[in-house]
Amino acid sequence: PAYEKMVEELGEYFRESGIGIRESGESLLDMLRAPAQASPYSLEGQLEFIIKKWGGILGEEFVQKLLRGMDFVREDAIRHRGPVEFKPTAEVPTYFGYPEYERYSLDKEWMPRLVLIAKNAYVWLDQLSKKYQRDISTLDQVPDEELDTLAKRGFTGLWLIGLWERSRASQKMKQRMGQQDAVASAYSLRSYDIADDLGGWGALENLRWRAWQRGIRLSADMVPNHMGIDSNWVIEHPDWFLSVDQPPYPSYTFNSEDLSEDSRAGIILEDHYYDHSDASVVFKRFDRNTGDVRYIYHGNDGTSFPWNDTAQLNYLKAEVREAVIQTILHVARNFPIIRFDAAMTLAKKHIQRLWFPEPGAGGAIPSRAERGISRSEFEAAMPEEFWREVVDRVAAEVPDTLLLAEAFWLMEGYFVRTLGMHRVYNSAFMHMLRDEDNAKYRMAIKNTLEFDARILQRYVNFMNNPDEKTAVEQFGNGDKYFGVCVLLSTLPGLPMFGHGQVEGFHEKYGMEYRRAKWDETADEGFVRYHERIISPLLHRRRVFAGVDNFMLYDLFTPEGGVDENVFAYSNRFENERGLVIYHNRFADTRGWIRMSAAYLENGQLTQKSLADGLGLPSDGYVIFRDGITYLEYIRSCRKVREQGMYVELGAYKCHTFLDFRFVDGSEWRMVNEALNGTGVVSVQGKWDEMFGVKEEVKSEVAEEESVKRKTKKAATKKAAAKKTVVKKPTTKKVAVKKSAEKKSATKKKAVKKIGK
Incomplete structure (x- = not known):
């Protein structure tokens, strides 16, 4: 009360005396x-x-100091807040004013059709040992039957984690913390x-x-x-890492x-690591021979505590960048x-933000603000993007x-x-479809189509990854799981399946696991349905992988509105077509699908009808099969074109x-x-039931195969006919032949004579 009274009286004094009164009417007091009144609970x-x-x-000089002060406040909060679980948010990408230049890498023929499945190496080998009732502890012991199963299920890439x-x-640290x-x-x-x-390398x-024999790349x-x-x-190269001569705190x-x-x-390690009372951003390295001591920073992405079993490389050094590139080339050769x-974390703007921040941009990693540099200094040390x-x-x-x-942080494009x-991770697929933010995800697709559809083809879509809960934990094991899994299998991009996803496993495997901790067996019904519904789609990735013919559609309800919970899209490859429709909501819906969302073509936004998207003829009838129910349907091409x-x-x-x-005629x-x-x-x-006469209805693919067979048969007959024709040699050829025989006989006599 006394303090408040004193402040009040001081205020009255300054106002009455006119001391420090500005044009705005504010006194010096x-x-x-003003700063404390504007933000009473935050120094920052x-x-x-x-x-x-x-x-x-x-x-400017004083403002720079204030900005650094804000950085220090943020850093201090990070040091003592304790470990946090980082939950990345999925944002809708927007491309207005997109500043970057276009320089895509060319895909090889196999790349768009790749389907990847992840396996934690140690855990997988232990699971295989139990499954096949024998010791399987090295890569060369992976059974052929298991590789056959992966190929049968439609996987063409095997991501082995932890090789x-x-x-x-790192192992000692984890064991000391109780993970024996x-x-x-x-x-x-x-x-x-x-x-x-x-x-080792021989087992790999x-x-x-053996994997390549089955069309599987590692x-x-x-x-x-x-x-x-x-x-x-x-x-051997301590100078390649970010370090300081003295402890930062x-x-x-x-x-x-x-x-x-x-x-x-x-x-x-810094002692506070073991009780998690400090971020412990550095560890001590000392040379046993020279006595050199330095404090090297742990790897860190600024989202929580550092990765305390790692050492952060210094990417401002050209020799470090070259050493890493040589290592990447070594991996690529294998x-x-x-x-x-x-x-x-290695995009230029994030290297500077995390490790060499400009004033006001720091605070992500404790103690780095005071070691920040200007943008011009940073550009001089690292003129080009490392990844380029x-x-x-x-x-x-x-x-x-x-x-x-x-890559996250809205850097996918x-x-x-x-x-x-x-390819680049597309975390929005998992987060938005799991949370049923369907309108947001449809908007993300639409924004990309209007800017550059090729980005969609470069996404890696997934329902879980090693850092997240398993797919069945997030999506269940019923219709929602299989509906989203259909999207995973049929949208443009690279489908990536998690370890244990097909088997319906619930356990999330840590990067340090030697074996699974839960005693789980495959859900056989879940696996069978996977093989019945999902595997055939994966084997047809050629139909869905590209974006040249990809069309996204709105479903208009009878009330005239768009149901944002329905994902409907078509795609084509050569003479094959596919149309996928999925309702990602616990509700019923109905309506018409007729017109595509806008997409960029030759610099102009355009739309196509469903009929054009599928490449339907103007007249006749189209027959198609549902891969979920295995039922067939027939529709009038004209009505699809007019009504959807x-x-x-x-x-x-x-x-x-x-x-x-396609078929046509009055009977159809x-x-x-x-x-x-x-x-x-x-x-x-x-048709047979109604008319009693079988009329063969051939698909476009079957017709092509028939033509090929007929052509091959005709060529075979022609070749056989050529073999049966015996041409009579000409007189000249006969004379030459007789002359050669005469010379040969003379030569043989000479040989005999010499022999005698």
Whole structure:
């Protein structure tokens, strides 16, 4: 009360005396109190208020100091807030004023049709041991039957997580924290050599050869942001890592055990790591021979505590960038598919934001604000985007390699369109469809179609990834799961399936797991339905992978509105067509699908009707099969063109219409009228039932095959006829032949004579 009274009396004094009164009517005391009144509970907010209100008169130098002050406040909060679970949000991409240039990488023929499945290497081998009742602990012991199963299910890429030689220090850390059965993290690496306990390079070569016999390419991780804290690089090239000569905070102590097994250098973690009372952003490395001591930063993406079993590489050094590129080329020579972990952290703007922030842009990683540099200094040290250089070097030296980036932070389009990555993670697929933000996801697709549809083809769509809960945990194991899985299998882009997704497993496997902790067996009914509904679609990825003929449609309800919960789209490849319709909501709906969403073509936004999207003729009838119910339908091409297609959908119901073929004539008109939109096992069977005479209805593909067979048969007959014709040699040829025989006989006599 006394303080409040004093402040009140001071205010009255300044106002009455006129001291410090400005044109605005504020006194000196009012000005001094204004920041606290504007943001009473935030020091950062008060500094921001000062900059906005008086920055123009304080001068640039003073404002820079205030901005750094804001950075320090944010850093201090991060140090002591404790570990947090980072939940990335999925945003709708917008492309208004898109500043980046266009420089896509060319796809090889196999890339658009790739279907990837992830396997945590150690966990998978342990599961296979139980499944086949024998020891399977190395890559060369993976049974042929298992590879056959993967191929049968439609997978053409196998992403093996955790193949590389891992940090021994990482394993010690996890065991000290209570995980006695843990191996090191798959992303804390000692070197890019296949782990000895997985069989080494020889075992990999064996698996690679057998997988390729079945059309399966192998994929591996590359972790470019950091290395393990006891990696060969930390021991041999400590100057390649971000470090300081003194601990960044005076409270840091390093009294725990030495985690290094190398005689050249020791590794000690900061003590607060073990009780999580501080971010512990650095570890201590000391040279056993020279006594050199430095404090190296842990790898970090600024979203939570650092990855304390890793060491952060310094990308401002050209020699570091070259060393990483050489490692990437080494991986590319052994794996045709490379997944780059946390690739967005190495985009130039994020390297500076995280590690060398400009004033006011810091706060992501404690203690880095005071080591920030200007934009011009940063550009001088790193003039080009690292990823653009990687893409160009791989294209030149190991061209048949697909580069896949795990990138978030709204950088997906930039990574494929400008930096040239072949594929990039599309986390919006999982988040929005799981949460049924259907309007947002449809808008995301529409925005992309209106800007550049090719970005859709470059997405990696997934229902879970190693950092998220499993697919069945997020989507269940019923109609919603299979409906979203149909979208995963039929939208443009690369479908990526998680470890255990097809089996219906619920456990999320940590990167340090040696084996699964839950005793789960495959849900056989779930697996069978997967093989019945999803696998046939994966085998037809050629129909759905591209974007040249991809069309997204609105479903208009009888009330005239658009049902944003319905995903309807068509695609084509050569003479094959596909139409997918899925309702991602627990409700019933019905309506007409007729006109596509706008898409960019030759610089103009345009639309197509459903009939044009499917390439239907003007007249006649179209027959198609539903891959979900296995029923066939017949529709009038003219009515589809004029009215569109009417559908009714229950909760999470789906249709996958395939095997389109065309018929015409009065009898087919009568079949269409008799069925009146109803599905039957066989439309041809209905024709037979009505008219009693079988008329073969051939699909366009079947007709092509028939022509090929006839052509081949005719060619075979012609070749056989040629073989039976014996031409009589000409007189000249006979004379030459007799002359040759005479010379041969003379030569033989000479040989005999010499022999005697």
